[in-house]
Amino acid sequence: MSRIYTQVFYVLLFVCAIHSAVQAQSITVSGTVKDRQSKEGLAGVSLIIKGQSGGTASAANGSFSFSTTAKLPFTLVASYVGYGSVEQQITSNTSGIILELETVVVLGGDVVVSASRTPERILESPVSIERMSAASIRDIAxxxxxxxxxxxxxxxxxxxSLTFKSINTRGFNSNGNTRFNQYIDGMDNQAPGLNFSVGNIVGITELDIDNVELLPGASSALYGAGGINGTLLMTSKDPFKYQGPSFQxxxxxxHVNDDNSSVQQFNQLDVRVAKSWNNKFGVKAAFSFLQAKDWIGNNFSNFDxxxxxxxxxxxxxxxxxxGINxxxxxxSQNMRxxxxxxxxxxxxxxxxxSGGAIPNIKALMDGAFGAAIPNTVQQAGFLAGLPAxxxxxxxxxxxxxxxxxxxLIPDQNVSRTGYNEESLVDYNTKSLKASGAVYYNFTNTIQAVAQANWGTGTSVYTGSDRYSLRNFNIGQYKVELKGQDFYLKGYTTQERSGDSYISSILGSYINEVSKPSTTWFPQYIGNYxxxxxxxxxxxxxxxLARGVANQGRLIPGTPQFENAKNAILNNTISSTAINAQDPTKSVYGAKFDDKSNLYHYEGMYNxxxxxxNVVEFQVGASYRLYDLNSAGTIFNDLYESIDIDEYGAFAQIGKKLFNDKVKITFAxxxxxxxxxxxxxxxxITxxxxxxxxxxxxxxxxxxYRNPTTQNQYIDLSVGGGSQRLIGGLPEIIFGKYKLDTNRPFTDVSYRAFLASAATGTPNPALLQQYTLDSRGVRPESVQSYELGYKGLIMPNLLIDxxxxxxxxxxxxxxVDVYQNVGTPASPTFVKFGIPVNATGEVTSYGAALGLDxxxxxxxxxxxxxxxxxxxLPVNYINDFNTPKIRFNLGLGNREIIKNFGFNVNYRWQDKFYWNSSFAxxxxxxxxxxxxxxxxxIPSVKSSIKLGGSNVMNKYYITSYGNPAAGAIYYIAYSFNP
Incomplete structure (x- = not known):
């Protein structure tokens, strides 16, 4: 990595040298930007030189001034959220310019970049794309x-949870969506150890977001592996265009009318500061902190x-x-x-x-009692005849x-008494995000950027278990050199799990501390x-049996419970070592120790x-390294290091034909x-x-998408230790767990085997072996066909x-399989969850209509x-996890009366069945x-917003096994937003 950063540094020095040699005489441009109706000065108006990078922004009273070496004449463009842009030709040193902007909203006028990696009007995008502008972000409800x-x-x-949401399009939704990519300023926002973005907990701050572009469907031809269901690109604000301080x-x-909690307060503070000098040097910094009480998982439905x-x-x-939560x-263990x-x-x-004097106590007792069932008197007499x-x-x-x-002992299972999620999971949600960037314009078209984004937080994530992400943090650090026709960048993502842990492991181990299962189950059955x-x-x-076995059980809220809980949370999963001879000295741990990293280098030339402009032609290439480090708490890396290298290259060519009526693009x-x-x-578009x-x-x-880092290398106990998730690479499934020489049995046949045991003697003939592909898990791919229309039926009606x-x-x-690690006569089964590829094809289809x-x-x-x-292929588990129908309705007016506006949005979706590894x-x-x-409040460049989400307070879930969300009511004060 250091070698590549050194090379980038030399490139910057080279460009600086060229710039110094050709630097021309600078000129100064100054003036004022005003609202055309009120004649008041507008703060934060973007002023740039058309077709070139850099610029400035107006001050609090609307004034601006900057110096530039741009070749004369050039065009100065003034633009501001919610206003139409104004252009002014500059031919020399100019002062006292008055630029007046008028409020306007133009449908279909947005320019998007992500659809083709080049700027184009959203109306002319070759694929479906959604965009959220800075203006719409400011007005959201x-x-x-x-x-x-x-x-x-x-x-x-x-x-x-309150702050952890996974975004998806076009089906196959999941809690941690590995089929959907998310980028912030060109950086893949995934957590390297998870291979998906942790929502926006560690992401971009609201005051620093400039726009959002979303591509539904496959995008690997331009963005590489992943994103086969969609790609989200978020762009932060440029300090040359958005200057000055702002806060919110x-x-x-x-938790209004929540049966699980009293009403709770939440607070969020956002701050942003940006400044540029002479159209050359710009800096910005942003900060956000949120604190709240999370939604509570309370689905206690019985679960198989x-x-x-x-x-x-x-x-x-x-x-x-x-119980699910x-x-x-x-x-759980079988009583018999x-x-x-x-x-x-x-x-x-x-x-x-007895030194072998009593080889079989059962045989001795059978001889003493015969076929009769001994009563208490007979039992006492037999005991009296034995050595003390x-x-x-x-x-x-x-x-x-x-x-x-x-x-008297039924052939049925008994489970230990569990703890509710609320007693185990940290619901004190926090999210702290900080970012900073330095910009330098070598020329009017070449810019260097050094950027750092860092965040830490506490939240809850649902995978194969409920994971309490406590004090985890992610940092992203980037250097980039970009021009009108090219860019070179390198960035790294550093993931640290902090004090994160698995809730089911924690609950199980608290039980073990209070009373080992080797004692609890015999007590239960003996008293039964x-x-x-x-x-x-x-x-x-x-x-009665459960009451006796539960004696000594640690009760939530007591010092004994909290001490046991904290001791377990201070130990990692891989440090757990249960001593069968002395359970009181066992070490239990539920904590992760993940310090995985990602390094990415990329370049493109247009x-x-x-x-x-006869044709549009772009080429680009990238290299990525995953450096997995979990100390055996997630991956199979307790005794070996794991690195994954990936590289790729792309090309795209486009041409307009037939008097620009048709544009064809190949990539x-x-x-x-x-x-x-x-x-x-x-x-092809x-x-x-x-x-x-x-x-x-x-x-x-x-x-296409590669199997995730966890699909490849995970080695993790979940479900309170009832199941082991393992990676699908041959070195794991065959090398470590010998699932080729000791082949496992299918889930269906194992349950049939259990059913036969319940009716008498178990029938091993029911067990059917499962054969794993010798190649292990492989990448999945998708072919997507799309036909669409976007147009202005009239100037004020847009259809997509x-x-x-x-x-x-x-x-x-x-797939879930069961391996017998015992003997045929005395089987002991271990349950494995293994990623595999479905045979045959899986198809999906759909349509959408939008009106503005x-x-x-x-x-x-x-x-x-x-x-x-x-x-669907035979035996495929349907995890489409998507409602057939969903719709949104919105109504708003930014200024229904002077300085007063509103916005409402209604959302509805149909019922559907959710299938996941958790529930x-x-x-x-x-x-x-x-x-x-x-x-x-224009006089102080401020605004006040009063609003709420789910204002009718109808609690709902978006995925099974996750908590229900109610209303959030809030008031916000913003300065210079």
């Missing part, structure tokens, strides 16, 4: 711009870990109860198996204790002997037998100007990862102008519509999205209304 992404056409999200303070409440589906019953009615109750285990251990112990040293062991064994002989032998009903016996990219074969992803500002677009796009059809191959899914209408200062909008899964179940249909009213 949602608590943040990231929350407002749901209002875009075709966008959905999975909310795992927002305060509000949530084998099928990952809900089942009937609760803790009172089901002895094997396992209850942890520690994942630990425990009894047999105690019996065998007692036989072996007494044999050793052996009596305690036999006395402990007697309930199991009686229970097995009298068939005693109660049944005394004539109690099965239900009453279970209640030859369009060199070819005199292609080749990518290679060290663990997989190289992939070529082509893209066409735009046909049927009338002015009316275009039909068609595209064929391909995309599209339909798509996707074909996925080698779709990465997961302006009349005077009123804005009305609406969009409708339809998504559906098509063909599966129905997500009911829901609706939500966001609203805000705002007051502008």
């Amino acid at each position: 949602a608590p943040s711009f990231y929350d407002a992404l749901n209002n875009m056409k075709g966008v959905e999200s999975s909310m795992q 303070f927002k305060t509000g409440i949530n 870990r084998n099928s990952r589906t809900a089942k009937s019953g609760d803790r009172n009615s089901d002895t094997n109860y396992d 209850s942890y520690g109750d994942e630990v 198996n425990v009894a047999l285990s105690v019996q065998n251990a007692t036989i072996a112990g007494i044999n050793a204790g 040293a052996l009596r305690p062991a036999v006395q402990n064994y007697l309930p199991f002997y009686v229970g097995l002989k009298a068939n 037998v005693g109660a049944r032998a005394a004539g109690q009903t099965d239900a009453a016996a279970h209640v 030859f369009t100007n060199a070819f005199n 292609g990219r080749y990518d290679k990862s060290q663990n997989f074969e190289g992939r070529f992803t082509p893209r 066409g735009v046909f102008t049927v009338a002015k500002n009316n275009n039909i677009r068609a595209s064929y796009q391909t995309g 519509a599209y339909g798509y059809y996707n074909i996925y191959k080698d779709f990465i899914t997961a 209408y302006l009349i005077n200062k009123w804005t009305m909008s609406g969009n409708l999205s339809y998504n559906q899964i098509g063909d 599966s179940g129905d997500v009911p249909a829901y609706s939500s209304l966001d609203a805000q009213v705002s007051l502008q």
Whole structure:
């Protein structure tokens, strides 16, 4: 990495030398920018030289002044959010210019970059694209711009906590969405150890966001691996265009009418400062801090870990109860198996204790009692005849002997008593984001940028478990040299897990500290037998048995519970070493130790100007290194280091034909990862102008994504230790766990085997082996066909519509298998979750329609999205996780009366079934209304906003197993926003 940064440094020095040699005489331009109606000065107006980088911004009273070496004459462009731009030709040193801007909103006038990696009007984009401008961000009714992404056409999200939301388009939604890419100022915002973005917890601050562009569907031809369902690009504000100080303070409440919590306050402070000098040097810094009480997971539905589906019953009615948001109750054992285990251990112990004089205590007791079930008097008489040293062991064994002989012990599972999520997870949500950047313009078209983004926070994320992300942090650091036709950049992402931990592991280990399972289960069964032998009903016996076994259980809120919890949280998962001889000295840990890094280097050159705009032609290349470091707490890296190299290159050529009525573009990219074969992803797009500002677009796009770093190398115990997630590379599944020589059994056949055991003697013939692909897990790919139309039916009505059809191959899914690590006569099964590729094709299709209408200062909008899964391979687990129908309606006016505006947005989506490695179940249909009213105070460059999300306070979930969200009501004061 240091070598590449050194090379970049030398390039900067070289460009500086060239600049010094050719530097021309500078001129000064100054003046004032005003509102055309009020004649008041406008602060923060962007003033740039047309076609060149750099510029300045107006001061508090609207005045501006800058020096430049640009060749005369040139055009000065003044632009401001919510106003039409104004141009002024400059021929010499100029002072006293008066530029007057008029408020205006123009549909279809936005310029986008991400669709083709080159600026173009959104009306002429060759693929579907959504854009959120600085003006619309300022007027949103949602608590943040990231929350407002749901209002875009075709966008959905999975909310795992207050600040952790995963964005998605076009189906196959998930809690941590690895099929959707997110970029901030050209930097991939993923956490290297997770391979997906952690929402916007560690991201861009609201005062520093300039615009958001979203590409639904595949985009690998331009952006490389990943993003086969969508790509989100966020761009921060340039200090040459947005200058001066600004801040915003927002305060509000949530948990209104929440059965799990009293009303809670949240606060958020955003600050931004930017300054530039002489169109040469610019700096900016931004800061944001949010503090709140998170939504509470309270889905205590009974859950079947084998099928990952809900089942009937609760803790009172089901002895094997396992609540979705209850942890520690994942630990479960079969009552008869425990009894047999105690019996065998007692036989072996007494044999050793008697020096071989009593080789089999069970046989001795059978001889003494015959076929009869011994009563308490007979049991006491038998004990009296034994040596005193052996009596305690036999006395402990007697309930199991009686229970097995009298068939009082049912062949059913019993689970330990778990702890509710609220007692284990840190709900004290925090998010601190800080960023800074330095800009230097070598020439009017060449700029260097050094940028740092860092954030830390506490939140909750749902994967195969509920993970409490506590005090984790991510830093991104970039250097970039860019010009009108090129850029070179290198950046690194540094992920640190802080004090993050797994909630189910924590719950299980608190149980173990209070009473080891090796003691708890025998106590439960022994007391159950005693109660049944005394004539109690099965239900009453279970209640008594659990009460006795739970004696000494640590109670949430007590010092003993908190001490045990903190001790476990101070140890990592990999440090856990259970000492079977002395459980009291066992070490338990639930904490991650992830310090994974990503290093990325990329460059692009646009030859369009060199070819005199006859054709558009771009080439680019990139190199990426994943450096995984989890000390064995996530990956298989306890005793070895893991690095993954990836590289790729792309080219794109476009040409306008038939008097510029048609534009055809071809693009292609080749990518290679060290663990997989190289992939070529082509893209063909066409735009046909049927009338002015009316275009039909068609595209064929391909995309692919490599298995994630966890798909490749994970080695993690989840579900309270009931399952192990392992990577799908041959070195893991075959080399470490020998799943080729000791082949596992399918999930379906294992459950059939358990069912046969419940009715009598288990039938091993029901077990069917599962054969894993010798190649291991491989990249998945998609072919996407799209036809769309975007146009202005009239100057104030914009229509955007599209339909798509996707074909996925080698779709990465997961399979649960069971490996027998015991013997055929005495099997012991270990459950593995393994990423695999689905055989055959998975198809999906859908359509969307969006309308935007302006009349005077009123804005009305609406969009409708339809998504559906098509063909599925046999035995494929359907995780489309997407409602068929969803729609948004919006209404707003920035100034319904002088300085007073409002905005409302209504959202509805249909019910659907959610399937994930954590839990599966129905997500009911829901609706939500966001609203805000705002007051502008121009005299002090301030505004006040009063608003709320889900203002009707109808609690809803977006994905099964995650907490329900209610209303958030807030008031915000902004200065110079």
